[in-house]
Amino acid sequence: MAFDFASIDLPVKDIIPEVKNHLENEQTLIIKAPPGAGKSTLLPLALLEQSWLGNKKILMLEPRRLAAKSIAARMADLLGEEVGQTVGYRIRFETKVSSETKIEVLTEGILTRMLHNDNALENIGLIIFDEFHERSLNADVALALSRESQQVLRPDLKLLIMSATLDMKHLSTMLNAKVVESEGRQYPVAIHHLEDTDPYLIPELTANAIIRAVKKHEGDVLAFLPGQGEIMRCEGILRNELPDFKIHPLFGQLPQGKQRAAILPNREGKRKVVLSTSIAETSLTIEGIKIVVDSGFGRHSEFDPQSALTRLKTHRISRDSADQRAGRAGRLSEGVCYRLWNPVTNSRLDEHRMPEIEQADLASLVLDMAEWGIRNPEDLTWLTPPPKGSVSQAKELLHSLDALEHGNITEHGKELHQLPTHPRIAHMLVYAEENDLLALATDLAALLEERDPLGKEHGTDINERIEALRRYRKEKGKGKRFAHIEKIANSYRKLFKIEAENNYVDAYETGILLAHAYPERIACARPGNNAQFQLSNGKIAFIGHKDDLAHEPWLAVASIDARDEMGKIFLASPLDPKDLAPMVKQKEVITWDYRDGELIASNDLRIGNIVLKSTPIHHPDESLRQQAICDAIKKDGERLLDFNKDVQQWQSRILSLRHWNPEQHWPDVSTASLLVDCEKWISPYINKVKNADDLKKLNLLEILQHSLDWEFQEKLEKLAPSKIKVPSGSNIKIQYDEKGNPPILAVRLQEVFGLEATPMINNGKNGVLMHLLSPGFKVVQITADLRSFWENTYFEVKKEMKRRYPKHSWPDDPTDAEAVRGVKRKK
DNA sequence: CTCTCCCT
Missing domain, CATH: 3.40.50.300 (P-loop containing nucleotide triphosphate hydrolases)
Structure with missing residues (x-):
């Protein structure tokens, strides 16, 4: 294990002493180094003989399999050894380490697996995160979990994060770690x-x-x-x-x-x-x-x-x-x-x-956490927390696969977690095992995980791919694409200890397997719409007109792009609806028909959103009925309810007070938050509502006013009145702004003769912004300070007004003049 | 009727 650093000339060498020094004293360190600095090969080797490492190992995470293997090979080469001696690697289905191995290069997902087997990583002294700036989902998960382990179980575990370009400030604050910076080797x-x-x-x-x-x-x-x-x-x-x-x-x-x-x-x-x-x-x-x-x-x-x-x-x-x-x-x-x-x-x-975590499927992550006993991933410390929507979708999916029950992992869930694949595919494999379909399922799993080995010209039938794979196997064919897929299929077969099958494929068996992996993608042909399908998740999807599957009545869809209006199907299999019997649910459904604007109630046999049979109900359950109306309001309330000018003003008055007086805790009455919580305030008023007209007729202002506590109602009138009485006797409506900008009082100039200063609201704390209008209601002046206007600008304005409205009165001392509503003749 | 990249 002799290695001569003197012979190497790479920029990262300059920082090695500093890195060693920091790691003596710190548990976590960040290295910023551009590509080409030599960090991935030199640093792990340089840290091998540090006393704090003792006889523990170094793990280094790489985002790609190829990188993991080639970096391990380069390090071994520098030591004059073979891979698997001092330096080894682990990627899925492929491990090259021995009892001698001190440095293991891993792909990022492997670490989560290792942590599950040994929460404390007892024989690991240092984990290095290479290329962390790529911010892959697995790297973020690996960091969150090893931080947890470091804090709870292994205070002596050291973490080293290496990154080319990154939001260093955020990272170093969150990890409470120092940053060492290295030069790169890069020409301008x-x-x-x-x-x-x-x-x-x-x-x-x-x-x-x-x-x-x-x-x-x-x-x-x-x-x-x-x-x-x-x-x-x-x-x-x-x-x-x-x-x-x-x-x-x-x-x-x-x-x-x-x-x-x-x-x-x-x-x-x-x-x-x-x-x-x-x-x-x-x-x-x-x-x-x-x-x-x-x-x-x-x-x-x-x-x-x-x-x-x-x-x-x-x-x-x-x-x-x-x-x-x-x-x-x-x-x-x-x-x-x-x-x-x-x-x-x-x-x-x-x-x-x-970061990938912000826009990725989190099913695997949530199952991982559940296995750790973490019901909510938010409970860990994240550089970027997983988005709530994706977390709850993942939970929903895992519940539907029976992997979770009331948020806790089930026996079935543990079984799925054991398998090194996405929970959907794991679920399919377990179903296959129970139904003697494993040979097919392992071929399918490999195909689903990897890129489509056939081009677009081959249509969307996944069975064609399975047959091609089997032909490849039987004829010991060539072709890198199938070689790669066969390697994975073979790894799955070894896992389940089964033999390959090379005979013909029953497409309906493929279909039912896919339906278990992707239950929300069961698809039923839409009558009258050529090559369009209704998916059980509610979406409509299409397939090429000339595709072999275009005329199938039922499909199990494996791969699809969501698109905006209509999804596009890339891979699917025919499906026999008879096989779906266990998935059919009977359900009383009341929904709002957005097209006709009315409630429809029926007793349905369904697979998700695919309706197999529907019987109308005339007297639906009242609570279901109310819920259906509330659901419709949540989705489309802005259009369904009468949010007229008065309602909008009421909202803006409260929202303004919310901004001005945060200590008073005014409720958030923005349209979006009202709709989200609409049950709370609208329920008592919808027991007679049947259609869109009934909803439109509801007096929204009255309903909302009642929803406010009595104390707030009183305060509202006092602090943010809807109208102000001006000297002419008119009650002028105030235009409040929902963001709390100064409210506007638009009034004809002549109606405020005699008013000395800007009217104040909110207990004298806020003034209005006066839009002073001509007799013809055109804005002639905007001012927040009426007194100053009278003293300075009024005389200019007066000249112009006199010219355009000679029959009106334009007094020389406006603060002492009589306010007028209409035309007042000159004397 | 536009198919990026990667991983257990």
Whole structure:
């Protein structure tokens, strides 16, 4: 285990003494180091023989399997050893460690597993989080859990967080940790901002920028575009415009051979242009790039807790992503980067990429926590807490899979948690085990977890993929894609100790398995709507007209993009409705029909939102009826109820007081919060309501006034009156602002003759903003200080008014004159 | 009728 640091020249070497020093005394430390500093290989080796480590091990977390393996290999190489001796690695279904191993490189999800087996991580002395700036869900979970372990069980456990660009302040405050900063090894990159692109013109404008850049500069080009579609269009343009260049697309779905061709230096001696998705930002490195062209857009999936579906979104990238992309031009020598956005847009970019936890499916996380005995993930300390909506969706799903009961993990839930996969797939595997369908389920699990091995031209039937996988297995075929999937399927078979099956696939068996993994995605053809389906979660989805599955009456959907109006189905299987019998529920349903604006009550047989049979009910249960009305109000109350001007003023009066006098605790009567809690105030008034007309007729102002405590009602009239009496005798309505801005009193100038100063409200604490109007109700002056107006500006205004309204009275001393409503003739 | 990336 001899290792000579003197022979190595990497920037991170300079900070090693400082890091050692801090770790002597501190439990948690942050290292900020740009890529290329050498931190991932040198630091763990440098820390091996620290006395505080004793004979405990170092764990280092990596976001990707490939990185975990190659970093372990590099470290072993530096020690002159094989992987598995001093340095080993663990990724899912693959472990290379021995009793000698002191440094284990893991992918991030593995740590959570290890923590479950040994909460205290007894033989671990240090956990290193590499590439923490990527903020993957698993890294955030790993940090939260190891912090918990450090605080509760293992005060001697040390944590080292390494990151390239990150919100260091937030991180170091939250972890109460010092930051050590290292230089990078990076050549300067000259950055040029061009004009903003319209997202629809990305391929054309990127192509233009590339064509101009290759004329001005030497070297190969790497361009970042959001996705496959844009890459193909850009490629088409460049093939015509730059015939002497080698053009390489690069994205995840591309076969491995073509990916390699894009990454490796080309032999033909032609200059090269690589058109890539964000895959080249972190996962793949292309050597020899001197020019980066960045469209400024990327694509990512967003989880919608409402439907438990994800959707792909095209978004502007964050500044740290943009910097990382630009840095790709400066790895070997000086470079240049063209950005398709202007300096103003640049100043408005988000600083950091959004942490995955904010927009991910949290089912695994919530099950993990439940296994730890943590009922609410919010109870842990998070860098970014998991969003409430996603947490409650996850809980709901886990309850429906019988993994949780009243928030606690069940025996079935523990069984699911044991399996190294998403709870949905685990649930499917357990069902398969009980129904003798495991061989099929393991093939299916592997296919569901990985990228679709077949292209779009193959349609959406997942059974075609299973058959292709089985053919591959039987014929010992080639093809990297199926090799990868077969490896995972095989790992699952080993787990369950079963043999592979290579015979034909019963599509209905696939269907019922999928229906167990994705019960809310059971789909029933919509009568009369070709290739459209009603999903059990309420959503409508469509499939290509020419697709083999387009005419199936029932589908079990595996993969779907939520879209806005209608989801698009990517993978599914035919389904035999007879198999669904155990999932059919009888339910009395009362719903608000938004189209006709009335309540409908029926006794239904349903699978989620798919109605199999419906019998009308004439006298529905009163409490269900009321609940249905309240649900409708919650969803669409702003339209269903009569929020007229008077109601709005009442709301603004209270909201203003809420701002002005926080110590009085005025209730939040904004429309949104009223609707959320509508049961509390509207219930007594809706027992006769049957339809939209009845709702509209409710006197909302009266109802809301009654909902207020008597004390508040009185105070409201005193502190924020709805009207003010002016000298002319008119009662003028005050226009309050819901944000607490000064309320407006719009009144004709002549009606306030004799009023010396601005009227005050809220016990004399707040003045109104006077909009003084001409006799024709045009604003002639806005003032918060009436006295000053009379003394200064009035005479100017008077001149103008006299000219335009000569028949009216415009006295010289307005504070002493008689106020008038209409025309008062001059004497 | 636009499919990013990654992980137990």
